[in-house]
Amino acid sequence: VLTQEEQKKMVGEKALEFVRDGMAIGLGTGSTARYFIEGLGRMVQEGFCCTTIATSVASENLAESYGIPKTTFTETPQLDLVVDGADEIDTEFTLIKGGGGALLREKIVASISKHMVVIADSSKYVPVLGSFPLPIEIVQYGWEASFAAIQQLSCIPILRQREGKPYLTDNGNFIVDAKFSAIHDPQTLESALRHIPGVVECGLFIGFADTVILGSPDGPKVLSSNRK
Numbered sequence: 001v002l003t004q005e006e007q008k009k010m011v012g013e014k015a016l017e018f019v020r021d022g023m024a025i026g027l028g029t030g031s032t033a034r035y036f037i038e039g040l041g042r043m044v045q046e047g048f049c050c051t052t053i054a055t056s057v058a059s060e061n062l063a064e065s066y067g068i069p070k071t072t073f074t075e076t077p078q079l080d081l082v083v084d085g086a087d088e089i090d091t092e093f094t095l096i097k098g099g100g101g102a103l104l105r106e107k108i109v110a111s112i113s114k115h116m117v118v119i120a121d122s123s124k125y126v127p128v129l130g131s132f133p134l135p136i137e138i139v140q141y142g143w144e145a146s147f148a149a150i151q152q153l154s155c156i157p158i159l160r161q162r163e164g165k166p167y168l169t170d171n172g173n174f175i176v177d178a179k180f181s182a183i184h185d186p187q188t189l190e191s192a193l194r195h196i197p198g199v200v201e202c203g204l205f206i207g208f209a210d211t212v213i214l215g216s217p218d219g220p221k222v223l224s225s226n227r228k
């Protein structure tokens, strides 16, 4: 039986099968995406060609340490592929992301990627979203007002803290983690959140994931969406 960590490593490495020479690739964030970036780094060191855009400062630094080439949104308006983790995945491939705080950059990168591969251990695959508190990025200015409006949506919000201070995203914003009893209608919730002044983005990813590589006790399983 594989541990959670072994599953993360296996799905991260399995995702390397989706890369092709010359691709422009989005690099996800988190402990699972790390295995993909490390694997890609080893390929680059052996002569594999690609360009990348990272979804966080942490992933960018990791990629840089392997000498993985970077590109920019100006140079590369569309990416061939993004490989990223998730906190929850439902049967429709709707995701909750942002446990690592990188949801805004992750959604921007996913939005310009032709193909999104999500990599996760088996614990992330759920029948209904919402056991994991939904991360919501809000601006610092008047955060109390945004927080109060989020609270009106029948959830228990918490302002994310790190070392006794509000957690700051790579974009200098705050994160609210909102616990819902269950998220049965992600689309409606996402649009309600988007209408709150000060909300920059939420961690619901609807219609982005094309492929999910899920860990299982006997190795990675590749699931494809029938949407595209």
Ligand code: A5P
Residues within 6 Å of the ligand: 028, 029, 030, 031, 032, 033, 084, 085, 086, 087, 096, 097, 098, 099, 100, 101, 102, 103, 106
């Ligand atoms: C980062 O903000 C998140 O969206 C990650 O993709 C998510 O938290 C998964 O991280 P792990 O692979 O560490 O569980």
